[in-house]
Amino acid sequence: MMNRSSGNRRSAALLLSATLAAPLLTGCGSSGAAPVVVRASAPATPAPVNPAQVTATSAATNAFGLDLLHTLAATPDGAIRNLVLSPSGLATALSMVLSGARGATADELAKALHTDLTPQQYVLATGALDRRIPPTGGLTLRQADDLWAQQGFPFAQAYLATLAAAFDTGVHTTDFKKDPDGSRQKINEAVEKATDGRIKDLFNEKQITKDTRLALTDALYLKAKWVSPFKHEHTSDQPFHRLDGSTPAVSTMRQNSTFRYTEGSGGILGEPWQAVELPYTDSGLAMDLIVPAQGGFAAFSKALDQARLDQILGGLGERKIDLTLPKFHFDTSNDLSPTLRALGINAAFDNSADFTGLLGPEAPERLKVGAVVQKATIQVDEDGTVAAAGSGVVMVPGAAAAPTKAVQLHIDRPFLFLIRDTTSGRPLFLGQVTDPQTR
Template sequence: MTNRSSAGHHRSRRPAGLLLAAVLAAGPALAGCGSTASDTPTVRVTASSVRPTADPARSAAVAAGTSAFGVDLLHALSAPPDGAGRNLVLSPSGLATVLAMLLPGARGATADELGKALHSGLDARQYALVTGALVRPVPATDKLTLRQTDDLWTQQGLTVDPAYLDTLATAFDAGVHPVDFAKDPAGSRRLVNTAVEKATEGRIKDLFGERQITSDTRLVLTDALYLKAKWATAFTPAKTSDRPFHTLDGSAPAVATMARTGTLRYAEGSGGIVGEPWQAVELPYAEGGLAMDLIVPAQGGFTAFTKGLDQPQLDRILGALEERSVDLTLPRFHFDTSSDLTSALRALGVRAAFDAPDFSGLAKEQLGLSTVVQKATVEVTEDGTVAAAGSGAGVGVMAAPAAPEAVELHVDRPFLFLVRDTADGRPLFLGQVTDPQAG
């Protein structure tokens, strides 16, 4: 397990470890069919070189591409009939990292479609290296925990291309967990799920369902992202009260709503950006250069606003933020989202990876992308935010397919939220709230 914790997001090079031959020679003792991740040994793959320092322009481009990928996913997952009007939280960064780990093994149309969906113009290895370098070191404190954990799980005896493993070792410091999907898919699935649950402090359970890891699975990639951050200025609990929240169906239930007035980065606009009036505000966290941005369309305009939102428009909204005195109310909210992302990725043009795959840069065996999943959770209270996400991709053998006057922003209607690294704009979490009381 590779843990890019807030205590040091850089992946320090370990001493020379076990090489690929150890993976190939792994016998029944490495089956890893127990109930905890610690039962599965991690085979270290020594990188041929130290990951180079990412070029700032490339880092900015990858961060912007990840944000655009997130907006695309938001549209795909919120599309009617199933997604319309529901609460939603996802991790663009988590899924982009999983696909960055998969991309160096792809060739031809499979690689082209994945790169296009990720809004990347880099070659696969460069994209992996930049993605792996994006999480910058943030010292862990009692006000901030930010941890990202990446893992590679392979079928015992699978001959994985050494160049592919070298890229993962260099970019992500990823070791290999040899398991026996073929003989014990249920035990292997428990190991994968337990590792993600542990990395997210128990917030993400059962990332992969029973039918998503099978005896045909040959390789699984996972990313676990955990954030616990306190606001720079907390809301006062005594000011929280029940206020109406106007949902998309026209009802207005009373929900627990926090309130504060103070100087915050704020913007508003209409027409020129997405054609609908909107307000936006940024709530900084106490440490780490992180913030939550709230984008609140005018009453009755949420559906049209979100449908018209794209990455350049999002950039212009966030770029318009400037300090103002703001009278803010915000409902507390806490919900989870579980998504099978196969349909969403197909909608974004990723088809060859499922239907006519070429992962010849990964292994000689004919393999295809069988499942892509994500579970995410977010909780916002007076004190701050706790959010977590688990993302996974399964690869298997081919089968069937004054101060100025305070402006007023009362968040009493559906809104979007974004948790991002303000240094490079990388979105850690993105979602929408249409009913704060819904689970």
């Protein structure tokens, strides 16, 4: 298990090492003692990665996240529901899938992930991004990546070496064939523990079965305080203009402070909009809030792409802001298999999927992706943000200057949000709020 956090970036001491020469995974299965973890010996230091490849992978994750947002919001109810997802969490899980893919399977995954890098380069760059945020006293950030394999499943030596080099992780063994529900519970418990209890039951009974051969998970947990917290006594009920025209009173925070801010209208971004960045203490992380004009949310959200997002974030400059922001707390659960197919990933789900880079020469069967899921949650209040996400992949046999006057930004209508690393630009969480009262 890989556990990167502000206080413990590695967990190598918890792993039982296997040499690269070992052709098969061995373990006790789900009905015995704790599963064995098989891995290649990790290097003493993380594998060196070209900085340009890290930058490109960060931008690619942003573009991938926007694709996910647009596709999920394109469902019949998508325009009116709250939505939170973790682009970085899913990209990390898929990087481990891409690392073992070959041919058209790899090409489709790479295209959807917006990367021109080789699978090896992409997974190493992803690992470097996961390690980027340094330990601090004011931030809890944990990311855990786990691979759970059928007992006796043969892995390619090079695949184990890539996992060690990129993530300093190995592969848990379990027995999906004999005890699929026990295996599922172990996986779900690991994700729940890694997210401080925020993400429960990532996989359901239909997603982990006796036919499961490999399950990959990424668990992400964030607890961060605002640099400029809102005073509780300034919170009051204020109207919020929903997309359906109703205006319920919602619990709304307020402060008058200096933030990075920008606004615009017309041009490639269409209708008027405002954006503000709220930094978290001691972290280099921030939440960006993008607020289209009343009545313009659906069109603005649909048109928002990587170039437009870069334009918004690149225009941020310090201004005095009279800011109101509704408190919100909600969860999102998505079966992402149809979403990824809509983004062009088809071969990975087909019997002809090519994951020969993952399998060793003793592999008795081919693999395909059976399910991709993500659950995410976010809570924003006066003190800061708590957010978590669990992402899972199941593989089965297949065949500016500040003026003295404050700018007014009263967020009383649907808006988009982005929690990102302001140095690399990588998005940890992305979503939309259309009704702060809905969980």
